[in-house]
Amino acid sequence: xxxxxxxxxxxxxxxxxxxxxxxxxxxxxxxxxxxxxxxxxxxxxxxxxxxxxxxxxxxxxxxxxxxxxxxxxxxxxxxxxxxxxxxxxxxxxxxxxxxxxxxxxxxxxxxxxxxxxxxxxxxxxxxxxxxxxxxxxxxxxxxxxxxxxxxxxxxxxxxxxxxxxxxxxxxxxxxxxxxxxxxxxxxxxxxxxxxxxx
Numbered sequence: 001x002x003x004x005x006x007x008x009x010x011x012x013x014x015x016x017x018x019x020x021x022x023x024x025x026x027x028x029x030x031x032x033x034x035x036x037x038x039x040x041x042x043x044x045x046x047x048x049x050x051x052x053x054x055x056x057x058x059x060x061x062x063x064x065x066x067x068x069x070x071x072x073x074x075x076x077x078x079x080x081x082x083x084x085x086x087x088x089x090x091x092x093x094x095x096x097x098x099x100x101x102x103x104x105x106x107x108x109x110x111x112x113x114x115x116x117x118x119x120x121x122x123x124x125x126x127x128x129x130x131x132x133x134x135x136x137x138x139x140x141x142x143x144x145x146x147x148x149x150x151x152x153x154x155x156x157x158x159x160x161x162x163x164x165x166x167x168x169x170x171x172x173x174x175x176x177x178x179x180x181x182x183x184x185x186x187x188x189x190x191x192x193x194x195x196x197x198x
Contacts, residue, residue, distance in 0.1 A: 018055050020045045025066050030115045034063065034123055060125050067120055067129045070113075074099065089145035090186035093154060096141060097186070100158045101179040104165045104172075113166070150192035154182055 024045035028036045038059050042052040056062035081102060082095025103113070120126040141151045161178050164170040170178075185192065 014055070017045075017047060017051070021047065021052055021055055021062065022066050022069050025062050026116050029063075029066075029119050034119050038062075060123060063120055063123050064125045064129060066116075067126045067133075070117075071129075071133045074103075077102065088187065090189060092144050093141050093146050093151060093186050094183055096137070097154070097158060097179060097182050100162060101175055104162065104175050115166075146186070147189040147193045149196045150185070150189040153192060153196065154185060157182055 021041070025041050028041045028044050032040065038052060039049050041059075041062070042049045045052065052062070056065060077099040078092070078095045080095075081098035082092055086094065117130075121130060137155070138148065138151065141155070142148045157178070161170065161175060165175060
């Protein structure tokens with residue numbers, strides 16, 4: 001696709017172009033891994049290589065932006081899934097659980113997400129972003145009074161459910177059951193803490 005074939009609104013709208021580049025990067029990494037060329041990503045997005053490099057100076061910058069974008073979108077989803085009427089400790093954790101399981105709705109999308117995350121994790125700048133994102137969520141999930149040890153156990157269970165869905169080892173019914181069980185556990189953090197303490 002040449003630049004003449006790209007609709008004018010896409011060429012002239014930096015926000016839409018950036019979104020197209022991030023989406024194209026995710027598709028390219030899912031298919032070809034982090035060794036994919038900048039040219040291939042640009043072609044997938046329907047822009048020139050120089051157009052891509054105008055928005056992201058290097059491929060690592062693009063990868064870092066892709067990870068940041070995924071984390072921001074997930075944070076927005078957690079906010080949307082957090083019940084404003086829920087005032088009990090762990091309300092954000094419940095939003096986190098609901099948002100995570102809502103994302104399991106499309107098996108192909110889940111598999112692609114985990115493929116991309118696994119690929120990007122080998123890029124040093126992204127690996128650092130992954131660690132920082134996890135630390136930030138640890139702080140956020142305990143900020144409303146939820147126990148840190150219980151939070152870690154539940155987050156790891158959520159991650160396990162996501163990975164199982166990505167490899168086809170669970171179905172929608174099983175995911176619904178796990179989600180309900182984890183939501184119930186958020187109201188029993190003190191009991192979890194007592195079990196986990198030496």
